[in-house]
Amino acid sequence: MPNTKLSTKTHSIACKPIAAIASLLIALALPQFAHADIIINDLKGRTVTLEKPASRLLVDDGRLILALSFLTDDPVRLIAAWPHDVDRFGRELYATYQQKFPAIETLPKSTSNAQDMLVEQVMAAKPDLVVLSLYSHPAEQQIEQLHQAGIPVVFIDFVVDPAANSDQSLAILGRIIGREAAAAKVISFRKQQKSLIAERIAGANPSNKPAVFMETHASTQEPCCNSPGTGNVGKFIDFVDARNIGDVLVGRPFGQISLEYAIASKPDVYIATGGEYMASRGGLLIGPRYSAEETHDSMAQLLARTGFSALPAVEKGTVHGLSQQIFNSPLDLLALELIAKWTHPQLFADLDIEAARQTLNGFMAVPLTGTYWTN
Numbered sequence: 001m002p003n004t005k006l007s008t009k010t011h012s013i014a015c016k017p018i019a020a021i022a023s024l025l026i027a028l029a030l031p032q033f034a035h036a037d038i039i040i041n042d043l044k045g046r047t048v049t050l051e052k053p054a055s056r057l058l059v060d061d062g063r064l065i066l067a068l069s070f071l072t073d074d075p076v077r078l079i080a081a082w083p084h085d086v087d088r089f090g091r092e093l094y095a096t097y098q099q100k101f102p103a104i105e106t107l108p109k110s111t112s113n114a115q116d117m118l119v120e121q122v123m124a125a126k127p128d129l130v131v132l133s134l135y136s137h138p139a140e141q142q143i144e145q146l147h148q149a150g151i152p153v154v155f156i157d158f159v160v161d162p163a164a165n166s167d168q169s170l171a172i173l174g175r176i177i178g179r180e181a182a183a184a185k186v187i188s189f190r191k192q193q194k195s196l197i198a199e200r201i202a203g204a205n206p207s208n209k210p211a212v213f214m215e216t217h218a219s220t221q222e223p224c225c226n227s228p229g230t231g232n233v234g235k236f237i238d239f240v241d242a243r244n245i246g247d248v249l250v251g252r253p254f255g256q257i258s259l260e261y262a263i264a265s266k267p268d269v270y271i272a273t274g275g276e277y278m279a280s281r282g283g284l285l286i287g288p289r290y291s292a293e294e295t296h297d298s299m300a301q302l303l304a305r306t307g308f309s310a311l312p313a314v315e316k317g318t319v320h321g322l323s324q325q326i327f328n329s330p331l332d333l334l335a336l337e338l339i340a341k342w343t344h345p346q347l348f349a350d351l352d353i354e355a356a357r358q359t360l361n362g363f364m365a366v367p368l369t370g371t372y373w374t375n
Contacts, residue, residue, distance in 0.1 A: 040172055043134050043165055044155040050129065053178030056080035058127035060113040060136055062089040065097070065104075066329040067158065067170060069365040070186050071179040076101035078177060081125035083112035087277040090325035092287045096366050119145050127151060129176060134160050135253075158328045160253050163235035163336075167191065170330055186363050190333050193356060194239075197340050200347050201241045210343045211243045213267035213313065216254060217324065218274055218302050220282035224259045233327060236336045242269070242343040259307050269343055270313035272302055273322045286323045288370025295321060295374050318342070323372040331360065331368060338373055 038050040057078050059065070062085045068075035076097070084107075086094045098104055108125045111118055113136040122130060123146075130146060132138065134157035143153050154176060156169035167187045174183025214233060216226045228234035229249030237244035245265040249255040274284025285298040299321055308314055320342050326334050337356055341348040353373070361367035 038175060038178075040154060040175055042155045042172060043157050043169065046153075046155065048152050048154050050152060050176060054078075054127075054129035054176045056125075056127045056129070057177075058082075058110050058122055058125050058130045060110060060117075060132050061085065061159075061328075062094075063158065063328045064131060064156075064173075065089070066093070066331065067173055068177070069097075070170065070330050070360075070363045071174055071177060071182045073365050074101065075365055076104045076107070079104075079107055080127040081108040081110040081122075083115075084109050085112050088112075088328075090287070090323070091276045092289055092370070093325055093366075093368075100366055117142050122146060122151065123149055129154060131156060131173070131176075133157060134165070158330075158332070160231050161235055162232070162328070162332050163239050166330060166332060182363075186330060186360075189359055189363075190330065193333055193337065197240065197336070197348075197351075201239075201340075201344070204241065204344065204347055209241060209243050210268040211245055211265055212237050212269045212271065212339070212343060213245050213262050213265065213311065214271040214273065215302075216273045217278065217281075218272035218284050219278060220301050220305060222281060223256070224305065225257050225262055226254065227257045228254050233335065233339075236332075236339050237343075239336065240340040240343050242339070259305075263307050263310050267311055267313050268316070269318045269320070270311060271320045271322060271339070271342065272299065273324045273327075274298070275323045275325055277324070284321050286321050286371060286374060287325070290371070292371070292374070295371065299374070319375075321374040326368075326372050333360065334372070 038053065040048045042048055055078060058081045059079065060083060062082050065075050065079065065082065068078060072078065110121060110125065113133040117138040119142050130151060130153045132153060132155050134155050146153055154172060156172050157165040158169055167190055170183050170187055174180045214228055214237065216228060227246030227249065228244060229246050229252035231253030234244045234246055245262060245267055246257055248257065272284045274286055276287050276289060278284055282301065283298065284302060286295045299319065303314055303319065313319055322335060322338065326332060334353060334357060337351055337353050341351050341353065357368060
């Protein structure tokens, strides 16, 4: 019996160091399995690594807040600084966000993608990630400065080539804030709708390619005519197998064409874009604040400009209006569907744009309500 007890005790003592070592090894190993870096390939082909989802984003375009609203119930909480570019955001849309998220007013300001980056300003906002538009041009030295300060930079795009980049950009945003599943749901719906358009277009008569004159920021007080080029919304016109008369602006997302050229191009469809920001510029007034009569009157003034009565689109009555605020964010699906319906009315007679809006609203922190397009 004594020998048995001694043997048992000795065995117990001998096991304790082994168990302790095993426990220590497991504890050391666990963080390696529990922690995984977030690796992103951005739209400039750069590989960016984050240790954890970002929670303080500095953005160079206020419309990125709209994109974030598809991914989280409180997009403003994720913003460390933004350009306060209310006109780009859309004053009416901004008012709804301001009402729901009062903190948006007091957020620090950052430079927009139309300005030079100020590294000191970026650092002062203490972001854990800087999200820049593809057409921003910070100096490499500035990006390196931010990198040295532990602030990574990611490039996305909802403007230069939205047809190709919007879904990828939304996926990147979802990944960097840890909301990949939310992004996937929105992207799935957008792809489903775009596939429907592409399939019908593929079965259409290729010789019947309507010419489209889209006048962005249409104005009675400024030189005619602003137009998308081969980028930006021009890609949507290409997508629906119509001819964008602004395609002469080769290699440019947007620019200006002459009225003489627009008339000579004999467009079958005319689309003006505008919004509240055009009130002081004699432009298209469209949005929740305006009645149908006010929108109609502002469109009538645009069409009363010299030479416009000669456009085939005006003669046929194939004239439409779009709010600029449904471009440059995941809302641009609505613009694509409208352009498809307006350029191929028989092909897309049953395409329900309002139903698409309601589905998108189901994803958004702040639903889109009111009038944003008109016939």
